[in-house]
Amino acid sequence: MAPARMPIIICHLDLDCFYAQVEARRLALSTCPLSGPPLAVQQWSGLIAVNYPARRAGVTRFMNATVAAQTCPSLRLVHVQTISTHKSESDSGERRIEEDDTIPAQNNNHGAQGAPLNSSTSRDSLKVSLERYRDASRLVVNAISEALDEHKDAILIQKASIDEVYIDLTSVVAKLTTTWTPNEESRTANSLSLPRAASFEEAVAAAWREAAPTACVGWDGDGTPPKVAQPYVIGSFIMHRVRSHIWNTLSYTCSAGVAKNKLVSKLASARNKPNKQTCILPDSHQDMVADIELSSINGFGGKAGKAVLAALAPATTPRQIRQTFTDANGSLEDGLRRVLHSRERAAWVANVVSGENDDPVTPNLRVKSINACKSGTFSNAREAREWLNLLSNEVASRLAEETERRGRAAGRAKTLTLHFRGKLNTDHRDNWVAGNLASLTPERSRSAPLALGPGGSYPPNGDSIATQAWRLFTSDAGEPIVQFPVTRLQLAVSLPDETTEEKGAQDISALFGKHQQKSGDVSSSAFPAAAAAAAAAATTSLEQQPAAVSSAARSAPWSCLACTLENAASSSRCEACGALKGSSLPPTSTLALEKKRRAPTLLDGFAKKRSG
Template sequence: MDCFYCQVEQVRLGLSPAVPLAIQQWQNVIAVNYAARAAGVTRHASFHACLAACPSLKLVHVPTFRMGGGMVVYGEGINEPSRREHKASLQPYREASGKVFQVMRDTVAAYGAPMVLEKASVDEVFLDVTDVVDMILGRDHGFVIQRGRLLTEGAIEAIEWEKHGKPAVPDDPDAVDGITDLRIAIGCQIAQRVREAVYTELQYTVSAGIAVNKTLAKLASARHKPNQQTYVRPSHIDAWMRIVPFTKIRFLGGKMGKLLLKTFDQREGNEAEEEGEHSADEDESPLAAAATVMAADMQSLSLEELTRKLGDAESARWVYGVIRGHDHSPVAPRLQSKTFMSAKALSPSVKEWQTLNDWMLVLVSEIVGRLHEEQQLNKRWPQTTTIHYCKPKEKSKGKAVDFPYEPGPIEMDRFTEFCMALMVAERDVFPCSWVALSVSKFRPITEGTKRNLTMDSFVTKRNLETDSFATKGPLTVDTLAKDPALKPSAKKRKNLTSYFSKQTEDVEGYRCSKCSKSFKSHDLESIQEHEDYHFALDLQKSIDLENT
C-alpha cells in the first residue's frame, strides 16, 4: 500500500492526495504522504520540525483510547491528546487493511482458480496466483499444464511490455520472450485488475511487484511508487542484483546483514591491503556502508565462507541463493494473526493499582474489540490470555492462563477485574513502566465446541456498579486479598489462586527452539520474522533433498 496510514486518513477526511498530510503519534510523525515528502517533511521528525518545513502540512494524530475509557477517539489539535492519559490505537488501520485484503481475495477468486494470500504486515501482502496463470495459459494460449507440469507447449506471441507496468531494469530489446516472461505478463494483468478493484471500492492506491518469487516481488513493489507496478523478467535479475543494496533483501537488514557486511569488509580489506589500497573510512557507520554494498557484490562470498561465518550450512545456502535472486520460500496462507496484543508504555511509571486498573481497561477494550471482529470475520477464538508487565530497566514478565471466556460477548469490566487479579497475584509489579495484554492460540469456533473455562469459573458474580475496582478507591494488594471474590474456597480449584498455581507459566521472553535466539515476549514482529526465516531454511533443505 502507498503511505497506507495517510491514505486511510485522506479517505476518512475527504482530502485530496495533493494536500500535504502526515500522521502524528505524540510528538513525532510516523507517516508522510508523497505531497508532504515533496515539501521536505520526513518521518520520525518532530511535528514542530515538520510544520517548519511545510507550514501548510495537515497533521492528523492517530486515534487513541482515553485512560479509563473504552472508546477510540481522534484528538483535537496537534498538541492533543496527552500521552499520559491516552493510548495510541491502530484499530482503524487494521480494519482498513482487512477490507483491502478482502477486495484482493475476491478479485482474484473471480478468475475461478485457487490462489494463496499471505499477510506480511498491515499494509503488505503476497499473492501466489500460479494456478490462475496456469489456467489463463491453457485458456488463452494453448498450453496444457497439469499439476504444475507443462505437458504441451502453446503459442508465445510478442509481449507488449509497456502495457504491463515498468521494468525493474531497462528491457533488452533483443530479449526473446519465453514461457516465464509470458507468466510474468499474465501476472501483471492480474495485479492491474487487483489494484484497480482496490481503488474503485476503497479509494486506496497500491503499488505492486510481479516476479517469480517473494524476494524479487517485494523488492520490485518498492521500485516505482506510488500507484505503479514493476515487473521482473528473468533477463532482469542479474542486472538488478547489481543495483540493489543487499540489506534491502528480506531478513538481511538486521543482525545477519551486519554479520555478512563484516565478513565482506574483512575479505575486501584483506585484498585491498595486498594491493596497497586504503580501506573504507573507519568512521563510516555500518548502515551507511551497507547502502553501498549491492547484492551482486556479496556474491563474491563463497558458500564455504558463508557456512564458516554463519555457523550452519542451511543458513549459508539460503543467503547464497537470495543474493542471486533465488528464493524458494512459498507464499503461506497466513492472513490471520497468531496473537493479538495491546500494550502501553507508562511514563512516568505507574505506582498505584487504581491507575494500573484504568490502563488495563483500555487494553481490554482494544482486545475485546478485535476479538468481536475476529469472531465475526474469521470464526476464531483464543485459548490463552497473557498479562505482561515491566519495571524500569528490567526484563518484561507476565503470566499466561487459559482464556476465561467462551465465544460470545465479553463484559469489559469483569475481564478487566480478571486481568487485574492476575497482576495482583504477581504482587511485585511497581513501579510499572510497561503493561500489555495479549490473547493467542486461536482455534476455529465450531458448533459443538466444548464450553471453555469462563469468568464464572474464577470470580463470583458481583455488582459492577457498586462493587468494582473503580468505586473502591485506591487499590492495594491487601484490599484485593480481602475481596470475597478472591478468597480461597474449600472446593478444589474454585478460586483464582489455586487455579493460577496450576495453570500459569512465566512469560519473560521467547526463545527459538531451533537456534536458541531470544526475543522480548512483546516483540511479536521480530518473532514472526525469525520464524519465517527458519521456515525458509527448512523449505530450502527439503528442496535440496528432493534434487539429490
C-alpha cells in the first residue's frame, strides 16, 4: 500500500450553556439542557447564560432580565453569586449575597436583601463572584483527564476559557492505530482501545457507530469510513468517550468538534449543539469558514487585526476575500500582499480564509496567576480601601486553595501587582463598543514581591495582602497616587512555574514539538499499519509544555504593542486583545512567530522599500 499521511487531530470541547447547567445542578433541577424548566443566569440587568428550554421560548443571551421575564413568564432567573464590601456584626468576613430562589421570575432580579441587583447602587457595593463556575470548570477538566488517563503521556490539553477546552489527540490516534491487533481481548468497557474486530477497517466502523450521533462534514457517514476519514473517526470515538465520562460523573453535557486545527474544530463544536459532536474532514475546511465574519476569528482583534480588516474592507468573510483578492494568476496570497504590503500577513490571512491554522494546543492547566478586579466608581480613599480589602480576601482565599492543590513543596507565589484606572475618558465607552482597545482609558500598575503573612506564614492571609495592596496604591506619605474617581481596581498574584530542571527539558522538547506540530502532518507508513516510530515521534511532540518565561522577564508589568494595555508581569498574552508579550500582531500570526525568531535589522527596512 502507498504511504499515507496522518493529520493532526484537534478537538474542541464546549460545555452547553455552562453557567445555566451549573445553577440547574446546584438547585436540583434537570441538568439536561434539552429538558427541565426554562432557566437563565443573570448578571445585573442582563442575561449571561440561557438554557435551551428558555431559548425555545424566545429568551436570548444578553437580553434584559425584565424583558426576558415578560417573554417567558415561567422563566427561572438566577443571579450570579455576588460579594459585598459591607459587613454586619455577625459577619466574620466579606458577606456573600446570593439569589433568592423563592422569588418569582418577574421579581427574581433582586438580591437576598431586597435591593435590585441591576441598580447602580447595588453594582457599586457588590462584586460578581465566579467562584462557583471556576470550581465546576475545574471538576470538568479533572473528568477529562480521568477519561484520558491511560494515554495521559500522549495528550495536550489547553483550557481556552471557563467552559471550553482544546485537546490534541494526534499521539493517541497514532498509538491506537499502530498498536491495533485483530480481535484484541484487552478492551474493557471504559477503555479507549478500538472495538474488537477482524480488520482495522471494521474496528473503525464499529467505533463510528459507537460515537453516534456524530455528524461528519466531507463524508456521508454511511458504511465503512474511507481512509481519509479514519483518524477523524478515531478522534470522534475518543471524544464520545470523554463526553460520556463527563456526563456520568458530573451530569454536564457538552458539544465537541474534531478537525485538523483549532480554528475549524471550534466551528465544528458549535455546528450541532447541544450534546452532539461533529468532525470535519480537511477538504471541507474552506467551506466551513466561508461565510463567517473575519472579526469573529481569533487573531483579528487588537490594533494590527483591525488594520488588516480595514485594508480588506468591504470584504468581511473568507468567501468575499477569495473572490475579491485572488489575482489573475489564481494566487490569493499575491493578491493580498498588494493590499496588506506584507508577505507574512498575506500568507497568514490566506491560510485563515482557507480554513488553515497552525496555532498549537498549548498546555495551560497549571494556574499561572490569580486575579481579582472590580470596575465601578470609587470616589475617595475609604471606598478604594474597602474594595482593595475585599479583593485581597478573594485573592488570599484562592491562593490558599491553589497552594493546597499543588502542595506546599511546589513553591510560593512571587509577585503582587496592583492595576488601577482613573477617571474614564469621555470617549471610553464609544471606543469600547467600537472595539478600539488602543483608545481606551489607560491603566497604571505597580508591583512588589508578595509579602508573607503574620510570623512569616505562607500563604498570606487577606489582611496581609490588603496591607501590601494599600502600600502599592499610596505614596510614601500614605496618600493615594491617583486622583479620584478611580474606575477600576485589580489585584494579581503571579504563581511559581515548574522547577529549573523541568524548564530545561521542556525548552528542548517544545522547540522540536512546535516544529513537528506546525508541519501539519505526522509521517507514517501505510495507514493503519503505520510504523511504531511515527507514533513515538508524535507522542514526543505532544509531551512538551510551553517554555517557561525567565524570572527576569516577569519582574515588571509590560505594555501590549498591539493595543497599549499595561498587563501584569506574569501574563504571557495581553488581557485585552490576546497578543503575545512583545508582539504587535495577533497570536496566530506568522509574522508574530517570525518576530520571535529574530530581531528586525536595518536590511529589513531596505527590503520593504524595494518590495513596495
